[in-house]
Amino acid sequence: MQPQLSRRQSTILKLIVQEYIRTGRAVGSKSLLERYDLGVSPATVRSEMGELEEQQFLAHPHTSAGRVPTDRGYRYYVEYLLDDTSLPVPEQITIRHQFRQVEAQVESWAKLAAAVLADLSGNLSLVTPPRSSVERMRHFELISLRSRVVLLITVTQAGTVREVILPLTEEIGQEQLSALSQRLNPLIRDLTHEQIRRLAEGAGDLPGLVLHQIADVLRLAEQEAQSEVIAEGLDYVLQQPELGHGALAQRLLELLRGGAILSVLIPQLKTGEGVQVIIGTENRAAELHPFAVVLASYGARGHAAGFLGIIGPTRMRYGRSISTVRYVSQVMTDLLRDIYETDDEERSHHERGR
């Protein structure tokens, strides 16, 4: 869609979108002029509105109602009419500060990100924890919980930590377990689950069991990366008058169960394209047609990565949502870089940060 509207039409569309987002009521020519002086009469505005409706940017709920933006109208608004603001600095500082509190615990990043997104946008937020699509082994440990029950802890290259319980057929002491892990660890460092499984075939009884389990864990971690999602701000969903009453909110919550929403969203996500906005029927999944989605990925290049975003009614504050998503994704990317990046990269990054 190219910009194809006259200056005045653009102005009117912009005001109608803003006004509708603000009030939630269809906007009429007169009431629009009461708030904004356009230097023309209602009749003129009406004729322009008629033109905009002709071109599918606006719609009437019914004959004697005002105009409401269509998905196409929102799209044009987001594309060409939105003042490209970034998040206010005080809020940036607050966010950075909050993240600093949990800097050390990687698992809490995603939770915090979800909370921040929800609170700042006033919408439902979704965040996937940082994961790698191909998990490679970093390190594992065997810890004796009690006789014949061992805890296997695996750390992947991407920093994901997993633990599984390993029942053994015979009793094996902590010393033996430590020796085993010391022997195996160097062998499987940086290998994928397939490679480890191949190794397991040739190995002895106990090592074979352990290696098999490790391979399983790695494979599982990759699978879960496709389905684990943290959501926050459910209460905001109900605050939306247009969603709260109908069965719409319920549908949305159902989509969240078991991360089903991810398989709906991911196919549409273009990685590394900054913030993406998907409005109403632009969503491939029909369930999401009543909603707008603001998405971004974070992390980078084969390292741990994920995506985050917010979902709300198409009548959402796009400017605010986009700047929030953009900023939080940046913060998450920075955090990940601080862990995995080589020193060179890190230095240049910190310089950029000033």
Next chain:
Amino acid sequence: MQPQLSRRQSTILKLIVQEYIRTGRAVGSKSLLERYDLGVSPATVRSEMGELEEQQFLAHPHTSAGRVPTDRGYRYYVEYLLDDTSLPVPEQITIRHQFRQVEAQVESWAKLAAAVLADLSGNLSLVTPPRSSVERMRHFELISLRSRVVLLITVTQAGTVREVILPLTEEIGQEQLSALSQRLNPLIRDLTHEQIRRLAEGAGDLPGLVLHQIADVLRLAEQEAQSEVIAEGLDYVLQQPELGHGALAQRLLELLRGGAILSVLIPQLKTGEGVQVIIGTENRAAELHPFAVVLASYGARGHAAGFLGIIGPTRMRYGRSISTVRYVSQVMTDLLRDIYETDDEERSHHERGR
């Protein structure tokens, strides 16, 4: 409250509660007799109903409506009128089967429990992951992520695994880190965070840093045990007609944010008392007055433990909820026992299981 109703009054109360739970509409004398033959006329039922209302077991929404159970009415029903059924065996088998799938991953137990509770009860479920109120150290590992960034993994006696990132001032190789952990691990096994912190004081630079961090992690784990909660079945909340429309559902969701609901519920939870039912205004917290809570704790004696339960409208299927909560709590307790119990205990437990 002692049983204080005549046989016929009890029957009528029971039928009214059941009928109201089934239909959600106030129950009248005539419509009650249409479904159930009590061998008496509507007028008789009416007079009994009047008596029950007198005693606060029933209430009228308005003059010409049927009767609705009061919280007191539900209480009497749960206490004396409920047929004490256990969960149907096929469902028991399904649940056991589902847990067997994730047996090895301790972290997924709570999630699964929440999903099962929600699906079987058709209500919102809450589950806290198994935690110990006094965390003691089991084992830790140091893993070099990259130069000067180390991942510290701690495993507590209760089996909780935590990871934190440790920035160092100077570069230290994996070999040195492994040596350090091998030296320190035996020293701090089974210690609390306070004891470890005391040890840290006298230790050298790096060991001191590590021990301090470990103590922090332990302390944090204890704190989080008080606030971490998994909820499932939010969509069911909205299906409840009496909640979906009002702002009530929203209030409930707000309570869930950040585990605030735990601090509301825990003070009222008596541990080791089987399944507890808290109905409406019996809840100390006013926010929960519109709801009924079915709660149980699981786990045992200083080991990892937690609680689980469901929250729904006071008009809930108490029989089903209670039996579900009871069964799932039993399953969780069994699972934990299989990990931590000594072999003796385990044997007798398995024998009981047959």
Next chain:
DNA sequence: GATTGGCACTCCACGATGCCGAGTGCCAAC
């Protein structure tokens, strides 16, 4: 040719009205 004021028309939201059905409470009779 664009803009404007005027005007008829449309339709929703909202309150008032009336009716029906379900339910109650009471009472006299059994």
Next chain:
DNA sequence: GTTGGCACTCGGCATCGTGGAGTGCCAATC
């Protein structure tokens, strides 16, 4: 103690009328 009868009550629902906001069109004007 139980019953049938009866007057009464009240919410729910449909119907109706009104007012306001908004539109579309057109002829007049700049």
